[in-house]
Structure formats: C-alpha cells, structure tokens
Amino acid sequence: MGHLLPIPIPIPIPLFLLILGVVWPVFGGSDDQSTACESLEINNIADFRKLENCTHVVGHIRLAYVDLTVLAGNYSFESLATNVTEISDYLMVYRCTGLISLQSIFPRLQIIRGRTLLFDEYGLVVYENRNLREVGLVELLRIQKGSIRIESNPQLCFVETVDWVYVMGNSTQQHFSLKHNRPPSQCPLCGSLTAEFDIEKNSSEKCWNVNTPQLRLRPPRSDDCPKSCGQNGCDKAGKCCDRNCVTGCYSLNCSLCGNLQGKMGCMNQCFASYEINKRNCIVGSECRDLGRIPLIRGWQCVKKCPGNQKEVPDAKGVIYCQVDCKGDFHIKSAADLENLQDCVTINGSLTIELTNIKEKIVEALEYALVSVKEITGYLKVIHSAQLMSLTFLQNLDAIRGDKLVENKYALYVVNNYHLEHIWPPNHQVIIQRGMLFFHLNPRLCYEKIHQLQSSLKSGENISVADVSPNSNGERVICGDGVRSLTPKVEDLNSTAVRIILDYMDWEGMETLIGYSYYYKEAPLQNVTMYDGRHGCGHDNWLMDVSPNKSRRHVISGLKPYTQYAYFVKTLTRTEYHIQMDAYSKIGYFQTLPDRPSPVVRIFGNSETSSQILINWWPPRRPNGIITKYIVFSEKHNSTKEQKDKNFLISESLNTKDLDCECVDVQPYDSGPQPDDEDYYNKEQITYEDALPNLIYVSRYHINRRKEFEKVVDYKHLLSLKKEEEPPTPAPTTPAPTNETIEKEKKAALTYERYRLKSEIRQRNLQDLDQERYRIRHAPPKCQNSRASVVQQVEDKCIVEEPLDGIEVRANQHSYRFTQLEPETFYRITVRACVEGVVNGCSTPAEYLIKTGSLGSEPYILGV
Ligand SMILES: *[C@@H]1O[C@H](CO)[C@@H](O)[C@H](O)[C@H]1NC(C)=O
Ligand SMILES: *[C@@H]1O[C@H](CO)[C@@H](O)[C@H](O)[C@H]1NC(C)=O
Ligand SMILES: *[C@@H]1O[C@H](CO)[C@@H](O)[C@H](O)[C@H]1NC(C)=O
Ligand SMILES: *[C@@H]1O[C@H](CO)[C@@H](O)[C@H](O)[C@H]1NC(C)=O
Ligand SMILES: *[C@@H]1O[C@H](CO)[C@@H](O)[C@H](O)[C@H]1NC(C)=O
Ligand SMILES: *[C@@H]1O[C@H](CO)[C@@H](O)[C@H](O)[C@H]1NC(C)=O
Numbered sequence: 001m002g003h004l005l006p007i008p009i010p011i012p013i014p015l016f017l018l019i020l021g022v023v024w025p026v027f028g029g030s031d032d033q034s035t036a037c038e039s040l041e042i043n044n045i046a047d048f049r050k051l052e053n054c055t056h057v058v059g060h061i062r063l064a065y066v067d068l069t070v071l072a073g074n075y076s077f078e079s080l081a082t083n084v085t086e087i088s089d090y091l092m093v094y095r096c097t098g099l100i101s102l103q104s105i106f107p108r109l110q111i112i113r114g115r116t117l118l119f120d121e122y123g124l125v126v127y128e129n130r131n132l133r134e135v136g137l138v139e140l141l142r143i144q145k146g147s148i149r150i151e152s153n154p155q156l157c158f159v160e161t162v163d164w165v166y167v168m169g170n171s172t173q174q175h176f177s178l179k180h181n182r183p184p185s186q187c188p189l190c191g192s193l194t195a196e197f198d199i200e201k202n203s204s205e206k207c208w209n210v211n212t213p214q215l216r217l218r219p220p221r222s223d224d225c226p227k228s229c230g231q232n233g234c235d236k237a238g239k240c241c242d243r244n245c246v247t248g249c250y251s252l253n254c255s256l257c258g259n260l261q262g263k264m265g266c267m268n269q270c271f272a273s274y275e276i277n278k279r280n281c282i283v284g285s286e287c288r289d290l291g292r293i294p295l296i297r298g299w300q301c302v303k304k305c306p307g308n309q310k311e312v313p314d315a316k317g318v319i320y321c322q323v324d325c326k327g328d329f330h331i332k333s334a335a336d337l338e339n340l341q342d343c344v345t346i347n348g349s350l351t352i353e354l355t356n357i358k359e360k361i362v363e364a365l366e367y368a369l370v371s372v373k374e375i376t377g378y379l380k381v382i383h384s385a386q387l388m389s390l391t392f393l394q395n396l397d398a399i400r401g402d403k404l405v406e407n408k409y410a411l412y413v414v415n416n417y418h419l420e421h422i423w424p425p426n427h428q429v430i431i432q433r434g435m436l437f438f439h440l441n442p443r444l445c446y447e448k449i450h451q452l453q454s455s456l457k458s459g460e461n462i463s464v465a466d467v468s469p470n471s472n473g474e475r476v477i478c479g480d481g482v483r484s485l486t487p488k489v490e491d492l493n494s495t496a497v498r499i500i501l502d503y504m505d506w507e508g509m510e511t512l513i514g515y516s517y518y519y520k521e522a523p524l525q526n527v528t529m530y531d532g533r534h535g536c537g538h539d540n541w542l543m544d545v546s547p548n549k550s551r552r553h554v555i556s557g558l559k560p561y562t563q564y565a566y567f568v569k570t571l572t573r574t575e576y577h578i579q580m581d582a583y584s585k586i587g588y589f590q591t592l593p594d595r596p597s598p599v600v601r602i603f604g605n606s607e608t609s610s611q612i613l614i615n616w617w618p619p620r621r622p623n624g625i626i627t628k629y630i631v632f633s634e635k636h637n638s639t640k641e642q643k644d645k646n647f648l649i650s651e652s653l654n655t656k657d658l659d660c661e662c663v664d665v666q667p668y669d670s671g672p673q674p675d676d677e678d679y680y681n682k683e684q685i686t687y688e689d690a691l692p693n694l695i696y697v698s699r700y701h702i703n704r705r706k707e708f709e710k711v712v713d714y715k716h717l718l719s720l721k722k723e724e725e726p727p728t729p730a731p732t733t734p735a736p737t738n739e740t741i742e743k744e745k746k747a748a749l750t751y752e753r754y755r756l757k758s759e760i761r762q763r764n765l766q767d768l769d770q771e772r773y774r775i776r777h778a779p780p781k782c783q784n785s786r787a788s789v790v791q792q793v794e795d796k797c798i799v800e801e802p803l804d805g806i807e808v809r810a811n812q813h814s815y816r817f818t819q820l821e822p823e824t825f826y827r828i829t830v831r832a833c834v835e836g837v838v839n840g841c842s843t844p845a846e847y848l849i850k851t852g853s854l855g856s857e858p859y860i861l862g863v
C-alpha cells in the first residue's frame with residue numbers, strides 16, 4: 001500500500017522556491033509552430049510572461065504561492081492563457097490563491113510525459129490550493145508516467161468526474177490519490193446543476209467541469225478485439241491499437257505520441273536517431289541544422305557536451321563530443337565511477353581497490369566501464385575480494401602500458417580472494433608494453449594467467465617471480481579436473497522446489513561437505529553465472545547452503561508463478577589440497593500458480609442514490625493468470641464508528657492478509673560471508689582408514705600428490721603432467737613375473753569389490769531422509785462436487801467452494817451496482833481469481849460505502 005502512505009509534501013516545497021527558473025526559448029521540434037521552453041517556476045503573476053510563446057515545456061512547471069486574487073486591471077484571466085500543449089516532466093500547483101481553474105492557464109495542455117518526476121514519483125500534483133474549484137485541464141489526454149496527487153483543495157470539485165485511468169499511460173504502473181477535496185456529494189455533476197436533479201443521468205459521462213466533457217478518444221473498435229489488446233481496443237481489421245499513440249489508434253501516422261515521435265511513428269526510445277526536447281527523434285543532420293550536437297551515447301541531440309565530455313572539432317570544423325577521460329583513476333567505491341562513465345579510452349591508468357566488501361558494486365562497474373576499449377597506462381586490481389572476474393571490462397581490447405607499475409607491470413593483480421576468471425571468454429586483451437604481476441589470488445588458476453602470455457606484445461616470458469603458481473589458484477583444482485553436476489527439478493509447488501543431483505561418485509564424496517544452491521528470479525532465460533556476481537556471497541543470486549551429503553534439496557520461500565534460474569556448486573574442504581569445486585550449468589524452473597493476494601486500492605462513489613461505481617487495482621501479487629474478479633454487495637448495518645462516509649476496511653486487511661507467505665529474502669542476507677570461511681570446515685575430515693592396503697591406483701595417487709608439492713615454474717608443471725599421463729608402465733620397468741601379475745589381478749578384484757561396496761554405502765548416504773524433502777501439494781478437486789468432509793478426507797480431494805457475487809472479466813477493474821436503496825450502507829467485496837488453482841480466489845477485500853440520498857442533498861452550486 002506504499003502509494004497510499006501520505007508523503008510529507010509541503011516540507012520540501014519552499015526549497016524549490018529558491019531556485020528560479022529561466023526561460024530559454026530553444027529551437028526545435030519538427031513542426032514549425034512549436035517553441036520549446038525549459039523548466040519554469042511561476043511564483044507571481046509577472047512570471048507568467050515566461051510562458052509566452054511556449055508550446056511545449058521541456059522540463060517541469062511549478063506554480064507555487066502565486067497570488068491571483070490581485071488579478072485586476074492590467075491582467076485578466078484570459079491574459080494568463082498559455083499555448084502550452086506539452087510538459088515533458090511534471091506539473092505542480094501548490095498553494096496558489098485566487099486560482100479557480102487551471103483552464104485559465106493551460107487550456108491547451110494535452111500531455112504530461114513524466115520523463116522526470118516530482119519526488120521521483122509524481123506527474124501531476126495539485127495540492128493545497130484554497131480557491132481552486134476545478135482542475136480544468138480540459139484538453140488533457142495523457143499523463144504518460146508518474147502518479148497523480150490531487151489533495152487538500154477544499155473547494156475543488158470535478159476531481160472524481162475525471163476518468164484518471166484513461167489519462168494514465170500505464171495504469172498498472174501509476175497511481176492516483178484524490179483526497180480531502182470538496183466531497184463529491186456537494187459538487188455539481190457533469191453537464192448538470194447538481195446531483196439532486198440528476199438521478200437518471202448517464203453517469204458514464206466524464207467531465208472536467210459542468211460544460212466540458214472529458215475527451216476520451218475511442219478506438220475504432222472496442223468489442224471483440226483480440227484478448228492481447230486489453231483495453232486499448234483495435235481497428236476494424238482486429239489489429240490492436242497502440243497505446244503509445246495518444247490521439248489515435250495507429251502509431252505510424254500518429255499526431256501525438258506518448259513517448260517519442262520519430263519518422264517511423266511513435267517510439268519508446270530513439271533508434272539510430274537523436275532525441276530532442278524529450279519528444280522527437282530526429283536524424284543527425286537535422287540535429288546539426290538546429291545548431292546542436294548529435295551525441296551517440298544515449299542518442300541525444302544536445303546543445304552542449306555533457307559532464308566529462310569536451311567539444312572537439314573535426315577537420316571540417318564540425319563539433320563532436322568526446323569523452324575526456326584523462327588521469328589516473330582509483331576506484332574504491334561506486335561513487336568513484338562517475339568520472340569514468342562513457343569512457344572509451346582511459347588516457348591514464350586504472351586502479352581498482354574494492355576494500356569495502358559490504359558495498360554492492362559489481363553491477364555499477366559493469367555499467368560504468370562497458371565502453372572502455374583501451375587503457376593507455378596500467379591496470380591494477382588489488383585487495384578486491386568482491387571480484388570473481390574482470391569481465392566487467394567486457395570491451396577492453398588493449399592495455400598500452402605507456403605507464404607501468406614499478407616501471408615494469410602493465411597488469412597488476414594482487415590479493416583478490418575470489419577472483420576465478422580474468423577476461424570474458426574468448427576475448428583477448430593485448431598488452432602492448434609491460435609485464436604481468438599476479439599474486440595472492442587463491443582461486444585463480446595458474447593456467448588461466450599463463451594463457452595471457454600470447455597477449456604480451458613484449459614477447460617476454462612470464463616469470464615465476466611475477467606470477468606464482470604457489471600463490472595463485474591454490475584453493476581450487478585447476479585444469480581438466482573440474483567436475484560438473486547435473487541437477488534436475490524433481491518436484492515443485494507454488495513456493496518451493498526440490499532439486500535432485502546425480503549421485504556423487506565415490507571419490508568426490510571424499511572431500512564433499514555439501515552443496516550450495518544459487519537461485520534468482522529470471523523472467524528470461526538469458527542468465528549467466530557471473531551476472532552482477534560478487535565474490536562474497538552477497539550478490540544477485542540468493543544462496544542456500546546444504547551442509548550435508550544428501551543429493552536432494554528443497555528451496556522454499558519462492559514467489560508463485562515465477563521463473564527462476566538456478567545452479568548448484570559443491571562445498572568442499574578447503575584445507576584439503578586436492579580440492580575441486582564442481583558446478584552445474586544454469587537451469588530454469590517456474591513455480592506453480594497460487595491464490596492471488598487481495599485486490600488493492602478499492603475506491604468507489606455513489607453518483608446517484610441507486611448506484612455505486614466501484615473501482616479497484618489488481619492484486620499486488622497475482623500469483624498466476626487472473627481469469628476473473630468476483631464482486632459482491634450486501635446491505636450493511638451501520639454502526640457508530642462507521643459514520644465516516646467511506647470506510648476502507650481493506651486497508652487494514654491487506655497488510656496482514658497477503659495470501660502467500662513469500663519471504664522477500666534480500667540477496668545481501670543470504671549465504672555465508674567470506675569471513676565465515678570456517679563454516680565450510682565444520683565437518684572435520686575423516687580419512688578412509690578402512691581402505692585396504694592394496695589400493696590399486698596407489699602409484700598414480702602418489703604422482704598426483706607430488707604435483708602439488710613444489711612447482712618451479714610453469715614448464716615444470718607441464719612436464720609433471722606429461723610424465724603422469726601414460727597409464728602403462730614405462731618400458732624400462734622389468735617384465736612382470738607371473739607371480740606379480742597374479743597378485744595384481746587379485747588386488748584389482750579385491751579393490752573392485754571394495755569400491756562397489758563403498759559406492760553403495762555412499763549412495764545410501766546421499767539418499768537419506770527422503771521424507772524431509774517432500775513438497776506439499778494441495779489436494780486436487782473432487783469428482784463429486786458435493787463431497788462431504790469425510791469423503792474429502794478419504795478421497796484426498798477438496799470441493800470447489802461456490803462464491804456469491806458477480807463475475808467480472810479479468811481486464812475490467814470496475815463495476816457498477818445498480819438498483820440499490822438510497823442512503824444505505826453497502827458492504828462491497830472484491831476477489832481476484834486465478835486460473836488452475838482449486839478455490840483460487842483471493843480473500844475478499846472490503847469496502848463500505850453509503851449510497852447518496854434521494855432528495856435532501858444540499859443544493860450547492862460549488863461556490
Ligand atoms: C514571444 O514572441 C514575440 C514575437 O516573436 C517576441 O517579441 C517575444 O519577446 C517573445 N516572448 C518571449 C518571452 O520570448
Ligand atoms: C498563442 O498562440 C496564438 C496563435 O498562434 C497567439 O496569437 C498568442 O499570442 C499565443 N499566446 C501566447 C501566450 O503565447
Ligand atoms: C498596472 O500597470 C500600471 C502601469 O503599467 C502599474 O502602474 C500598476 O502597478 C499595474 N497594476 C498592477 C496591479 O499590476
Ligand atoms: C505497463 O508496465 C508494465 C511493467 O513495465 C508492462 O509489463 C506492461 O506491459 C505495461 N502496460 C502497457 C499497457 O504498456
Ligand atoms: C450513455 O453515454 C454513452 C456514451 O455517450 C452512450 O453510448 C450510451 O448509450 C448512453 N446511455 C444512456 C442510457 O443514455
Ligand atoms: C493511419 O494509418 C492507418 C493504417 O496504417 C490507416 O488505416 C488510417 O486511415 C491512417 N489515418 C490517418 C488519419 O491517416
């Protein structure tokens with residue numbers, strides 16, 4: 001219910017009053033008649049001059065503390081009328097006295113785009129205007145983004161008579177709040193004097209004031225359109241109308257687009273063209289003709305180059321913006337990234353030192369450094385436990401090494417605990433000059449570093465002193481030994497999933513402590529393991545640790561009807577030298593649907609004494625595909641505390657009655673943190689002392705151990721590997737005697753028997769406690785729809801409960817009750833129902849409302 005909470009609007013306003021806007025009439029737009037102005041602050045009558053000639057405001061308009069009661073002689077209301085048809089950001093009207101209708105100021109305003117919002121939230125705010133009687137934005141068709149807040153205007157009528165849902169660009173993303181204005185029962189109705197005379201009126205009519213109906217453009221067809229059209233309707237041929245076209249059905253020949261207008265029709269963002277005045281997309285030459293600069297990054301047509309960019313003329317004197325990224329940059333936190341935004345070449349060096357492991361920064365790095373192609377100096381990455389790879393430099397092609405660390409190193413990578421990869425796969429970064437220095441990166445395999453040899457232009461060989469196999473990669477097994485896991489989803493319901501792994505083989509069990517399961521919401525199946533990933537457990541992935549050898553695991557607390565990505569990794573003993581972590585590929589699953597949460601934000605009014613029009617918002621968590629709503633009304637015996645006209649019970653209901661108990665786990669709180677290293681060592685190793693003394697592979701094993709003892713350099717390491725490879729004994733070995741052959745054969749058989757036995761034992765160990773991993777399922781619907789309770793228990797099924805009320809289509813969020821008694825309290829309930837779930841309707845949200853009276857309503861002309 002966040003949008004219903006009052007926000008302390010009046011407090012920050014006076015601050016804004018200090019900032020005085022200046023009008024800059026700018027050229028632009030495609031139509032000749034238009035003149036764009038920048039944001040405007042109107043604080044007194046004289047300021048209205050600034051609006052002269054403006055047809056669209058690129059920015060916001062704030063009318064605050066304007067006193068119009070002095071209007072006389074020199075000014076008339078007519079003289080205030082502006083030609084503004086568009087406001088790109090927002091409109092705020094605050095504490096204006098003597099202002100009766102905004103029609104006198106904005107008679108032609110058609111659209112508020114909401115590109116930048118007031119308090120990041122509002123597109124239209126009309127607040128505390130003492131004399132305002134009507135909103136009167138008679139030509140307004142669309143508030144494309146941002147919420148609407150019309151509040152505490154004691155005389156204001158014609159607020160509820162406006163169809164705000166029609167006005168909003170995307171009603172599922174925007175909200176409106178109309179409060180503490182003049183009660184509608186004391187207001188005139190559309191096209192008539194007062195409610196009293198107009199019981200039989202066609203109340204589907206909407207208006208801005210007595211005389212001006214609200215313009216609501218209708219699609220060519222609204223019935224029998226394809227379902228996907230929603231409320232936008234379709235053309236005669238059944239093609240859905242485009243909601244982005246405000247003035248019609250077709251985006252191609254639209255005269256007013258909700259977002260941007262390009263040559264090819266309405267667009268959501270400029271594509272291969274440049275955005276101007278937050279309303280048009282124009283081609284580069286048009287932008288130049290206006291004396292502006294086309295900026296490729298962000299596709300903007302700008303007057304001058306932004307922030308860290310400078311103007312650079314080319315040979316013909318044409319000005320371009322060029323990012324100027326000069327100097328040595330030291331990134332310690334996200335705030336340091338600002339100066340690197342959009343840099344293609346860093347003329348200098350880059351040092352990354354993310355010592356604050358609590359700060360979530362990997363995504364910000366990815367975003368800020370995406371365009372970096374070249375670093376002229378060196379790249380230094382130190383003490384950054386958060387980094388698992390340097391793939392955030394996804395487009396880096398070269399490190400020039402014009403400047404070097406210690407006059408020697410172009411790439412200097414030291415003490416990064418979780419670093420496992422260097423560059424993105426299949427990507428080479430050329431190092432023009434200088435060497436590598438890699439130390440104390442315990443999870444980075446030596447081979448991976450060694451592969452960089454080919455990108456060193458100096459041709460010098462990597463030396464052991466610079467890149468030590470003893471201080472890199474000692475925490476992981478490097479090379480081909482990495483195992484992979486193959487998890488499968490075995491069962492799931494709406495909030496939990498059971499994942500099962502293949503049996504871990506006998507050897508793997510030796511070092512296994514358990515598994516960690518990573519998962520995150522993934523609307524699309526394009527997730528990769530290193531997306532926004534931190535080294536420290538707190539990344540975008542949520543993590544469950546299962547510190548036992550069971551191959552089953554239940555992840556619970558999931559959101560219903562949601563697709564998740566997941567992968568599994570082993571937890572192995574870190575002190576054991578031949579440690580290898582096995583990973584699975586990324587898989588996906590979707591949870592089942594469930595009952596939706598109650599509908600939110602019910603509101604309604606009784607326009608006539610016999611009718612109640614009720615509106616609601618869809619549930620916050622639909623938990624599936626909503627198929628219908630069930631609305632129900634009954635007379636309510638009013639009691640003392642319910643004297644207030646509109647008593648919204650649903651508000652108190654909603655907070656405690658979200659049907660599903662989803663825990664919104666913050667990625668930050670999940671999984672062990674790096675300082676919990678001991679966690680992984682909880683179970684101490686118990687060596688397999690029972691192993692008979694005739695281990696068949698002992699020779700092989702001894703060799704393998706040696707490999708980790710002392711490696712002089714990489715060549716040495718490679719030579720060790722080669723030696724061990726041929727499984728047949730070396731030819732120099734004396735020919736085996738019949739006796740030894742016989743002995744070995746017997747040993748092999750004994751070993752095989754032993755292996756099988758322990759394999760079975762290990763498998764049983766992985767299958768223990770299966771009951772613990774059950775997924776609970778709701779019983780199915782009974783065949784017999786009248787089954788008794790006993791029958792239901794016997795047949796393990798449930799009966800679909802009939803619900804009183806009227807079914808309303810899922811795409812409709814309002815309902816009109818008719819033939820009601822006047823001046824009577826009604827209790828209205830609304831439920832949302834989901835497909836494929838037995839009894840899949842939400843708990844009812846309630847609303848208490850009284851119908852209007854038949855004849856005794858005060859006859860008030862809205863004075
Ligand atoms: C509006 O246009 C007129 C005529 O071109 C010009 O004289 C006047 O200064 C303009 N007003 C503003 C505020 O720019
Ligand atoms: C609005 O436009 C009309 C016609 O173009 C013009 O006569 C009038 O002066 C303009 N008003 C303002 C306030 O710019
Ligand atoms: C009206 O204009 C006259 C002369 O231009 C000026 O002296 C007077 O103060 C103005 N009145 C108001 C209320 O602005
Ligand atoms: C409204 O916004 C939501 C979320 O961005 C989007 O899924 C939906 O399609 C939008 N609806 C319309 C009508 O644009
Ligand atoms: C009410 O108005 C709508 C739209 O103007 C019209 O289609 C409908 O027939 C009217 N209903 C009555 C009862 O007058
Ligand atoms: C706009 O285009 C559509 C189809 O592309 C056409 O049916 C319609 O008549 C056009 N409208 C106007 C006003 O040109």
Ligand SMILES: *[C@@H]1O[C@H](CO)[C@@H](O)[C@H](O)[C@H]1NC(C)=O
Binds near residue numbers: 326345347376
């Ligand atoms: C980097 O800066 C130096 C010194 O100012 C300058 O000579 C050089 O041209 C610049 N290089 C690039 C690629 O901008």
Ligand SMILES: *[C@@H]1O[C@H](CO)[C@@H](O)[C@H](O)[C@H]1NC(C)=O
Binds near residue numbers: 524526527528531
């Ligand atoms: C997945 O695709 C969507 C839409 O194309 C995109 O917004 C999102 O960034 C992609 N995610 C990844 C991890 O590539």
Ligand SMILES: *[C@@H]1O[C@H](CO)[C@@H](O)[C@H](O)[C@H]1NC(C)=O
Binds near residue numbers: 635636637
């Ligand atoms: C309302 O009051 C009447 C008479 O006092 C009673 O019969 C009826 O059950 C009450 N209804 C509700 C909903 O409390």
Ligand SMILES: *[C@@H]1O[C@H](CO)[C@@H](O)[C@H](O)[C@H]1NC(C)=O
Binds near residue numbers: 737738
């Ligand atoms: C080994 O066994 C083979 C046949 O099994 C036999 O021909 C040979 O003489 C035996 N050699 C020795 C040294 O016993």
Ligand SMILES: *[C@@H]1O[C@H](CO)[C@@H](O)[C@H](O)[C@H]1NC(C)=O
Binds near residue numbers: 493495594774778
């Ligand atoms: C899904 O299964 C889990 C595990 O058995 C259980 O805790 C949960 O309540 C089930 N969810 C629903 C909606 O039944």
